[in-house]
Amino acid sequence: MRIFSARPRKYKAIVLGAGYRGRAYADYAKAHPGELEIVGVADPENARSIPAPRYWKDWRECLADRPEADIVMITMPDSLHYEPALLALEAGYHLLLEKPISPTEEQCREVIAKALEKKRLVIVGHVLRYTPYFGHIKAILDSGEIGEVVSIAHQESAGFFKVAHSYCRGNWANSKKSSPIIIAKCSHDFDLFAWWIGKPCRKVNSFGSIKVFRPENKPAGAATRCSECPAHIERNCIWSAIKMYIKYDNLKYLFADRSPEAMERLVRETEYGKCVYNCDNDVPDHQTVNMEFEGGATVCHVMAGFTERNVRTTRISCTRGEIVGNGKTLHICRFDGNDVETGVPLVLRVSNPSRHGGGDFNLVAAMLRMLSRDNPQEIAQVTAQALESHVIAFAAERSRLEGGRTIELH
């Protein structure tokens, strides 16, 4: 028997913010032109880095024109999510909205409430649940073969270079200009915990502070910019911007123009060339969060800034077995003695060139599939779920600022 599957129609999207994330999602249209078309891009600086028939300098101009499209991708800085999200939902677009939904809990709730009222889909950029690796963990837990989750110990090793880049010098260094690190960096992890356990989180507490990136740790004689620092100090500084952006390659993927001239300019003229001990950072460089979920499962999440690699490691203890994940492979220990060491099975391994272990493209693909199914219940459920991770993250930050007080969630 031949099965005819209805091909989802082609969707049209507008991108607001053509930076690293905007390009990552827009690349899906290049790889799958039959499924997605980018019909316009708004960005004051980088718009033309994404091919499209229309460009605007600012998101407001774009939304005021009401371009014909199904989806608005909001991939601008954190402080530019709330207002465009509300306007786009009001105008009837579905949203691919980068996390955080907004830097305040009230605004996050308002955006999700508006989406539910307008019956629009909001997919938040929680890309990890769309990766084959984390999806495989979910499949093992859902199969019930190792019983129920009892506790999770999870570490997000941020990588020392990424912490200096994003949370000391860059866009997420100051919580008043962007969001607290536990929201910006770890809403992904809270999304995973809530998804794996499948029950709401009830209690949260948290501790964390700035250990390294403080003015008093600055070496005597160091300058305020790496390009002006005495050579003997710069040479011995592991945080040197000259090393991070000019000599080494591991952060260049974040920039549209990676030419040697652009990287020199970056170090000489922008915040990325500042001495790490002289930035206006206020977000912790390490933070721990404890959670208790309905039914008693507990989770300990460690955000560690000072690690060699940028990787997540996980240990999930269940009633009949344990999963130990190193970010690539999973060791599934069954207490009946039938242990297995497994990578992600072939059926789940979708080879696509996107970052985040394939999660970026899988998220877009999942969104297009949901739109083509057009199931109002699914749309409402997925949209409402996006809030869960943020509620945990905001509670964690409140707890940290109140000396670790336990916050109850209702």
Ligand SMILES: NC(=O)c1ccc[n+]([C@@H]2O[C@H](COP(=O)([O-])OP(=O)(O)OC[C@H]3O[C@@H](n4cnc5c(N)ncnc54)[C@H](O)[C@@H]3O)[C@@H](O)[C@H]2O)c1
């Ligand atoms: N899901 C993830 O894993 C993940 C990873 C990194 C960043 N993010 C989030 O994605 C968002 C974007 O981050 P990024 O790393 O792409 O930043 P980015 O700086 O590379 O890109 C942001 C873009 O927005 C543009 N922009 C600024 N003001 C604008 C305006 N008024 N109108 C239109 N465009 C405007 C900027 O010019 C820039 O090109 C942030 O909210 C961030 O927290 C998510």
